[in-house]
């Protein structure tokens with residue numbers, strides 16, 4: 454299992470923090486209430502992500518086993534929750550699990566980015582996967598129309614076999630396209646929001662395609678879910694970490710830094726960044742007063758950012774909570790040769806593994822932060838594999854929903870994102886957005 458080390462989050466002889474264990478205990482009733490609400494919502498079928506580890510993957514296994522023509526690359530067109538989980542899993546495992554097939558994710562509308570991807574892939578061997586729950590997001594639709602057009606012209610006889618679409622099971626324009634064109638369709642479940650959907654077809658299909666063991670991924674999620682059903686915070690890492698982050702947030706720690714000591718896990722911190730920001734950054738009304746809540750998630754990379762961010766982290770404003778991601782065993786490792794045995798500037802490194810240096814530096818940063826009274830947690834991956842990634846995903850999804858309850862907001866919606874989508878439609882002259890267009894014209898004049 455993942456290890457959750459929280460000793461540097463609570464006040465101790467090493468950490469002079471404003472969060473002693475007693476303060477955490479004062480919140481036990483609110484924890485119980487939040488747990489009750491989560492269980493009720495789960496029973497009402499509103500929190501579908503909890504159930505994804507129990508869903509069959511036969512349709513995915515069958516599809517991958519019968520792929521024809523032979524593909525060596527998947528190009529995902531999607532954004533936000535329809536892209537970040539796919540990227541995180543692939544980046545984490547492509548080298549450590551020696552994945553046989555490649556994944557590219559086009560999650561922007563930057564033309565140069567699209568050009569770069571298209572010039573690196575062999576179209577003949579590329580399966581395109583358009584992912585969008587709503588089936589309307591402008592970025593994904595633009596990418597879909599460009600790429601589908603290229604494929605239709607290049608492969609007029611069998612382009613239908615080269616494009617698949619993952620979207621709502623009934624609603625939306627793309628479901629109609631699936632039916633009209635005869636593409637294979639996959640489903641984003643109704644009760645699973647974009648950023649909670651990586652363990653559905655959204656993330657499983659690209660993972661299975663590249664060679665990730667999706668059964669192990671789901672098993673990891675399931676095992677973590679079993680632990681996190683427990684309302685006792687001292688035995689439930691999702692609740693404990695959520696509560697501690699919430700309490701620090703109330704004390705003015707507005708920033709949550711996730712710092713993997715592993716390049717492979719950097720995109721996982723990006724996935725977390727979306728989950729935490731989009732779920733918890735909310736405006737709420739209390740007795741007619743508008744209140745703005747949310748902790749800003751930041752990603753940093755160890756050791757790289759020790760030479761960029763850590764000065765700020767140790768001596769700048771004490772407004773952050775830190776989470777390290779540590780890897781115990783790296784499948785690919787190097788022993789540093791003792792190239793200059795008589796030079797003490799470097800001979801201390803000789804004979805040590807790179808992973809040993811990496812983890813010593815992580816511990817050194819932990820010590821530096823703790824001495825500077827900066828609360829920090831450590832999540833330890835015994836190794837980077839699908840099983841532990843599944844655990845991590847479930848841990849943070851539950852933690853996020855739980856923290857949303859403590860903040861008294863809805864962690865599942867994203868009205869701010871929708872507002873941006875609507876303004877884009879208006880600016881790009883989409884039908885039905887005249888009113889918004891008029892308001893934008895007025896905004897420009899003002």
Ligand code: PA5
Nearest residue numbers: 533534535585586587590647648
């Ligand atoms: O988490 C979310 O709901 C969002 O980030 C969406 O995933 C993102 O906006 C893309 O939406 P869609 O999948 O409908 O294209």
